[in-house]
Amino acid sequence: MLANELLVVYRQLIDSIEQEQLQMINRVAELAAQSVAAGGSVYIHDRGHLLNYELFHRSGGLALLKHLNMSPVTGEGVQGELDAAAATIPASPIRKGDILILGSVSGRAASVVELARQARDHGIVTVALTAVDYTSQTPSLHPSGKRLFEVCEHVLDIMTLKGDAALEAEGMEEKILPTSGVTSAVVSWCFIAQLIESLLAKGIAPSVYRSVSMPGGMEQIEATNKRFQELGY
Template sequence: MLSNELLVVYRELLDSIEQKQLPTINKVAEIAAQSVAGGGSVYIHDRGHLLNYELFNRSGGLALLKHLHLAAATGEGIQGELDAAAATIPASSMRKGDILILGSVSGRAASVVELAQQARNHGMVTIALTALDYTSQIPSLHPSGKRLFEVCEHVLDIMTLKGDAALDAEGMEERILPTSGFTSAVVGWCFIAQLIENMLAKGLVPSVYRSVSMPGGMEQIEATNKRHKELGY
């Protein structure tokens, strides 16, 4: 069954993340915890879209995470992407020392590379969430020729292979079933887990959401948002 084959691939990827990425995840989470302890914020800009939903407003998730949306493009093509990225940081509430996690499976888009460069120029800490095997085999669309992992200070590898799709199937010309959503979620939540652990070690108890479907859920969410607004975490 194809579903069994897919689960084999997912288990292999999960093992690879555990064996190869957890030390880096913990290192990056400690940097983020230090930023939060100093009054900083953690922003996420995900070109792959999944983390824009997966990590936000979830039961057991952190209230401190913030979206960074790309500014509206006023031009077309690559130049339009570059201009939008250049306008994003100045128009945001980001400050020097804040954390910016940039998610892009291929890491080649002009906008995400430019956004990383702009963030570094403004003193933010940049973290790429990307697939190193995949991105190392394809050209960048940014004028510099650089990909996301080459312009960020830190890199979290989601371990997805080139092309993303997991399986060959008889009768199918194209490979099927993507892996990047699964691995992005796993790496993202492992980062959150270590961020929580490192914050607790510093005496900071982060504001965490309860499911809205649990007793008192809506009231707890409102209280969590109020606490986060007061404390910053």
């Protein structure tokens, strides 16, 4: 069954994440905990779609995560993307010492590369969440020729296969079934786990959401948001 073959691929990728990425995940989580302890924030900007939903307002997830949305593109082509990225940091609440996690599987888009460059220029700690092997074989669309992992200070490798798709199937011209959704989620939630561990070690218990479907869920969510607004974590 194709489903069995897909699960084999997913298990192999998750094993690779456990063996090769946990040390870096823990290191980035500690940096994020230090920032939060000092009054800073953790921002997420995802070039794709998964992290914009996966990490926010989830049962067991942290209230402290914040979106960083790109400024609207008003120009044309690559220059329009560069201008939008350059306008994003000054127009947002993100500040020096905050953590910015930038998600992009291929890491090649001009906008996300420029956003990382602009963030570093403003003293923001940049973390690429990207597929290193995949992006290393993919040309950049940024004028510098650099990809996301080459301009960020820290890199979390989601270990996605080149081209993302997992399997070949008889009768299909293209490979099928993506890998990046699963691996992005695994790496990201491992980061959140280590961030919680690092914060607790500093005596900080971060605000965590309960499922809205659980007893008292809505009231707990409202209390969690209020606590986060008061404490910043």
